[in-house]
Amino acid sequence: xxxxxxxxxxxxxxxxxxxxxxxxxxxxxxxxxxxxxxxxxxxxxxxxxxxxxxxxxxxxxxxxxxxxxxxxxxxxxxxxxxxxxxxxxxxxxxxxxxxxxxxxxxxxxxxxxxxxxxxxxxxxxxxxxxxxxxxxxxxxxxxxxxxxxxxxxxxxxxxxxxxxxxxxxxxxxxxxxxxxxxxxxxxxxxxxxx
Amino acid sequence: xxxxxxxxxxxxxxxxxxxxxxxxxxxxxxxxxxxxxxxxxxxxxxxxxxxxxxxxxxxxxxxxxxxxxxxxxxxxxxxx
Numbered sequence: 262x263x264x265x266x267x268x269x270x271x272x273x274x275x276x277x278x279x280x281x282x283x284x285x286x287x288x289x290x291x292x293x294x295x296x297x298x299x300x301x302x303x304x305x306x307x308x309x310x311x312x313x314x315x316x317x318x319x320x321x322x323x324x325x326x327x328x329x330x331x332x333x334x335x336x337x338x339x340x341x342x343x344x345x346x347x348x349x350x351x352x353x354x355x356x357x358x359x360x361x362x363x364x365x366x367x368x369x370x371x372x373x374x375x376x377x378x379x380x381x382x383x384x385x386x387x388x389x390x391x392x393x394x395x396x397x398x399x400x401x402x403x404x405x406x407x408x409x410x411x412x413x414x415x416x417x418x419x420x421x422x423x424x425x426x427x428x429x430x431x432x433x434x435x436x437x438x439x440x441x442x443x444x445x446x447x448x449x450x451x452x453x454x455x
Numbered sequence: 456x457x458x459x460x461x462x463x464x465x466x467x468x469x470x471x472x473x474x475x476x477x478x479x480x481x482x483x484x485x486x487x488x489x490x491x492x493x494x495x496x497x498x499x500x501x502x503x504x505x506x507x508x509x510x511x512x513x514x515x516x517x518x519x520x521x522x523x524x525x526x527x528x529x530x531x532x533x534x535x
Contacts, residue, residue, distance in 0.1 A: 295519075298515075304517075308520070311519075312530065319532050353507045361477075364500045366487050384503065384510045392511055396515055411508060443507075
């Protein structure tokens with residue numbers, strides 16, 4: 262059997278690398294979607310964003326460095342596409358007054374009537390819909406960080422790279438964002454209790 | 456850290472998020488734990504925060520639609 266010409270060997274090796282890349286990227290799609298669902302404004306937008314992300318990733322797979330965090334690389338593409346779609350055109354409104362202290366939600370829940378009251382189960386008074394809606398109403402600068410760190414399990418460092426902001430900003434937005442989320446959740450306690 | 460000495464629970468509240476994120480220094484961690492050992496009021500609120508985080512994460516985790524998974528697989532670039 263004749264030896265394959267060097268070009269053919271190179272092309273075959275590249276095809277193998279590409280197939281491996283695609284398979285690894287697809288294996289992460291559930292995790293990418295879970296985060297995208299709440300970075301985007303709706304299910305439909307998340308659906309489109311994830312498709313655009315994968316289309317772009319498959320085209321530019323050569324710029325991914327094997328051995329680095331592929332999930333973070335995909336999310337970086339997704340975040341940039343989300344910005345390109347003009348979402349950032351809406352400025353985050355000033356958040357003064359949106360925050361409550363860290364113990365506010367717990368105190369509200371335990372003061373309201375009905376349902377479990379111990380500290381580990383009182384949260385069950387909030388429905389899944391309440392939580393999804395409350396998260397959606399957190400201004401996106403804060404929500405992005407919560408979604409990446411608390412839902413997507415990214416490190417502060419990865420979140421900083423994905424969003425292209427300093428790590429200190431990740432930490433402060435996370436801290437404030439969680440308080441804003443709790444404030445939003447407390448609104449549901451008030452409405453249901455009244 | 457100064458200025459909180461008159462209200463240890465307010466100080467404990469400030470430390471809650473970094474405590475649960477494991478980003479406190481050893482000294483601060485020790486300080487928080489010391490207060491939590493003595494203060495049931497704060498202890499309950501820390502436990503609540505912990506369960507809230509798990510609850511939120513579970514509540515907002517939606518499985519990817521099966522059609523989307525198929526669409527992504529179809530985006531792969533065919534081998535020539």
